[in-house]
Amino acid sequence: MLARQPDTTSMMSVASMAAPTCPNHLNSPLNSQELAARVSAGDRAAFAQLVQLHLPRTVAVAQRILMRRAEAEDVAQDVFIKYWQNPQAYQPGKALFATWLYRVTVNRALDVARKAKPLPLDENYDQEDPALSVIEQQAQKQRAQALAQAVALLPERQRAAIALSYQTELSDVDAAAALDITVKAYESLLVRARRTLREMMLKGGHHDAG
């Protein structure tokens, strides 16, 4: 695992490096495929842009599988650094960059999940809805915690399918490709996961959410 606390003296240079040729990735005419091609040629600014573009979803997918933020961030860091060290690992002709990236993230997160000892879930795993009253918020929080625990009990592959379905914008075809399975197998994972969660929620009496 890479060091998580960098030397603060170097932060300035890193911050300036993160401002690549195209200052705002949202306005950038370069898409992930083009950025990935530049990264393969050793373009560090393109790498910074690619990280900026995909980091939120990479962390979200890992977090959904691992259920813990700190570990999810470690996985994201690991995935991006390994990609920088060996950008040829991504072969443009075979898949979209996002599909490939989420596949690597899912595999890495599943590896970590298998090795990790079970730890309590993050307290603030799910966010509160400010529109609800305090009592409703409390009830909502309890239901959300029950759901988070139910998700944590799902088999890893089902958690991965849930993560790709809800936390990325991948199509079913791309999500199935990211998991290296057929679309039918992916849909089957989703169906089983949703059914288990629904049954657990109903059994727990958390069915009155509107």
Next chain:
Amino acid sequence: MTQDEFSDLLDLYGADLSRWPLDQRVAAQALLASKSGEVWQIYQAAQFIDQQLAQPAAAPSRALLDRILLASTEVAEPPFNFWALFAGWQRAMAGGAICASLMAGLYSGWSTQLTAYSTVTSTTSSITTDDIPGLTYAPGEVGEWQ
């Protein structure tokens, strides 16, 4: 549509009925309109699950981005790969352009050589020994041509 069929479709498509195939959506809406308590419980549980799972994770901090970029400076840069500059059709175009340049170069070199050869042969064919000063025929000596 039965309650079991409704549950199966909820598991397959999720609780957002707008994503269901039209005929099944119409049947599901009719079932929900019947106001069966159990059907609504199932539907609301599915809605809650979808809503919770779709909640975006908190945005990663700037510190995480900086940490990744800093760590990337501490590892060796990837080796330069010329072909990586071109992706997909651009790679094919670049390859084609290089091949075309090579072919053009070869053809140009070959045709220049041909012209030079034909010039030399046409010139040399008209040269006689008389044209070369000092070169005389001397039989019986070391060489025939001196």
